[in-house]
Amino acid sequence: MPVQKNTFLIKPSNNTTDGFSHSKGNPVIKFSVPAQDLLLETTSLRLTGRIQFFNSNGDLISVPGNKDALTLDDGSAAQQGPVNTNLSNLGGVHNCIDKVVVKSKKSSIELVNDPNYSQQTAVKQGLSNNKGDFLRSPLNRTLGSGNNADLLNRRLVNQQEKGQDFSIKLNVPFLGVQPLHLGESFLGGLMMTLYLAPDSNVLMNRFRHLVNNDIKGAFYKLQDLRLVGRYLVPNEQDLKMYQPQITFKDKINLINDVVSSVNSNGYTPQVNFVRGITHQFQKPDAINNYNLNANDFPQVVGLEKVVQSKNSRRFPFDYATEVTPNRKSQDHNGLSNSPGNLLHMSLGMGDTEVRHQYYKSFLGGRMPYHSSTSMKEQEEERKSLEAVAGAGDTGNNTFVDIAGVGCDYTYGLGMTQNYRNQDYSLELTCGVNTGASNLPTDSRNITLLQQTFINDIEVVDTQKLVKTF
């Protein structure tokens, strides 16, 4: 292991004094890491900078004269601007990054192409940190507020003068495995490109149903961006021990729809080493929408049963995973289940085992040790989504759920499945597009967006610059 370490600080190659903004120009950030006979210490690599928030008039959103106003939750006219502009809960500043592409400076081959970066990073943060954790590290470094969003989220956006500082470690597995040789015989330097996410996917209305409170047109800017880290100066022995082939865990993002109450989606991922497959579901309008929280991943509406298969055989579960109770269950009096009429609405769906499989699939065979998926948070999220405009309910967007469907192939032992020319299918029996009266009015007549992540193992040869799946 090299002893000598040199710190570096790299500014974006396309830096401007106006910073970076999706809607106001300069939506792509490029960092050039030069070729040199040094190793890039990936564990210390961080993106630092400052984030500012502006209203639709281009005015910096700042703390009002009466600071007590920030404590108000009622969204009254006087407090609308400062209180209502909120940053999505999970991931914080990571939400500003839509896609990350990493290339060698020698070649146009993409060594990393992580689309939907913000979503997978948000879920990862939510399944790794609980309410107390968010008050410490994620909040201070990424501005993620997690389950504390209802209390402090608006304070992240409202600022005195210059904005909020942040320091994030990019959630790019290739940049987290081992030191990377930047020499001409290896990577020959790196070109890292970050594509910013739309403002409407980063910011949201705190209160969905307060029409005078609309933040449409609000935007963010990233300023003073720097890639900071350390170079390792290798000696001869270090160079002998250097492994040019890097094996790392990554995810491949696929998008599909759930269109009917018995819905089957299939994939042929063409990947050799699959660790697991996860699916998250959102309403089609949940992304790029100021009126909804982009970090909310509720369970499939009216879910009854999940069957996952490989090559038309139920696998890795040789049974259908059922939801008990589900929308067709009857209570002890023989009355039908109507979650909307329950004191605790989310108790109308018992998706315990489905979630168990999902969490394990996302975390590689482990259950979350700390997480932000409490039942209380889920219930608040459910009630907020059910809130009806004009009924005196504000529709608070700061509560999120993290649910989905998935399967883990690692079994906690690092195992994988071969999906080269082999088929995976997911069959859901649910309430999508049924119009069933015992399902939420906002989601019983719509299709759902299915975001699938194939969790795989990839290999990059840093000498030949070849990537294999």
Next chain:
Amino acid sequence: MTEKIVDSKNSSYISLVPTTQTTFTENGQMIFEIDESLGYIKGRDSYLVLDVENTSADFSRWSFPNGVGASSLLKRIEIYSRSTGQLLEALDNYNQWCGIESQYLRDDFTMEQREQGVGTPHFQHINGYDGAGNVFRNQVNLDPTAIENSMLSPLKNDGKTPTYFTRQFLIPIKSGVFSRWWDSEKLCPVLNFGGLRMVFTFAPNEEVCQRLGYAPQLPADTKPNLVRSLVSQGIKCLDQGSGSLDNFQTNEAEEEGYFTSVEQTGLVIGQSITVTYTGGSTTRTITNIETMSPTGRVKITCDNPSGAPLTGDLLLKVDTAKAPSFKVNKAELRVLQMVVPKDGMDKLAKPMKYEYTSYDQFLNTLPTSVLRHQVPIQSVATKGRSIFTHFVDSNKEATQDHKSYFSGMSPTELHLSSVQLFINNRLYPIQSIDPRKYRDKPLMLNELVKALGSINKYAMNLGSNEKGQLEDYSNTFLYARELARGDFVYSLRNAEPEVRLGFAQTRSHPVRCNSFVFSRKVIDVSPQGLMVEL
């Protein structure tokens, strides 16, 4: 570090159904047969899926005991070799150990609440100060307004009408043989054991079900728990007159505190209650619960079949004669079958020694009047690891609102002023420990952390530190002693260990002392058959 790639081939989860019946109630037996053809299984990723329903006769609201969850359903687990009938492991008072252990091993109960219904809060006692600055210690009761506590007994949105569904719970199996819960993550060679026969015995209703009731949970709150009043002492009420005398208002002027919403009462329509009045008592059925305006008091309306007026001070209690009950409507065992490479299968065919950690339980009773007592541990284990002794108030072992079976007694409640382990004619430690608050409580907790460490479990939670909680133990108190650490073991065969107890005062009730002795055991698989070496 680069990732290791291993193709998992056909390893998969399979689902087994009980061989006996499909539904189960208290004290029932549920048997699963695991065929030897499964080869290897990974027990730690295997689990039970139980669909449970609250079937109490008067529709009253119940939950699983806090901090224990659905594991409270299982009183005993026995694991046999399917081919030879040899008993490989027997876990007595399984639910008790699960309830105790889980308090110490987690500092975030989010997943346990969701999957096992452990409820909130997870600790067992609330310690704090009353208005006069005196320390009080209350049992934890289950807040009926919390979603985590309402999984077995959901309500309609009026907060008073029960609508109980069968609900799915997941229970990990904390067994030595099956999941190597207290060891490293290794596979269980079912083939060598000739298959497994797992017998689960369900616990009695009283151990499984805890009554929901309003409880001021904050230690700083000086009001005693209303739920205790509802179960034991009763709440004083005002009658509303108007002829039928069937309406009762909870009286906010009384020292018990008062309800501020319908769901806080923990009562539901159809539930049976007892009303004591001057000259007698009567049992009624609740027909309505509502909040009165503008007082905010909760009014409870009951039927009045006799039409007789009730006079004097009215005292309202839940009808404790209406016992709780649960029903398991569906049970399945999810087993992760591991298909191993051929060389692994070759090893399977050979004789082997399978080592695992498990516990044996020893029961003892502490009489009320003694000031010194020895708890003998009659274990003959040759590879002892640690001893845990749990104290249960026999008078409150399984009361409806709280269960000493899980929560135990603190040294202060026991007046326990000295503990020492006498083993191999020696005393450990040389000076006895006074585990009471303000004395050697940190030392006692340190012993517990070491003892858990010796069974590969790491204490992440020694109780709540919120507000006045540090005044006493908030988790279940255990006397614990590590016998050996690392790869070492301690033979108890001729050691004749005793837990020597000294008391500052006598107690009003007999106390049960349950000792869990953890030891390494070995299943010797040879051509002659299976043998368990203790």
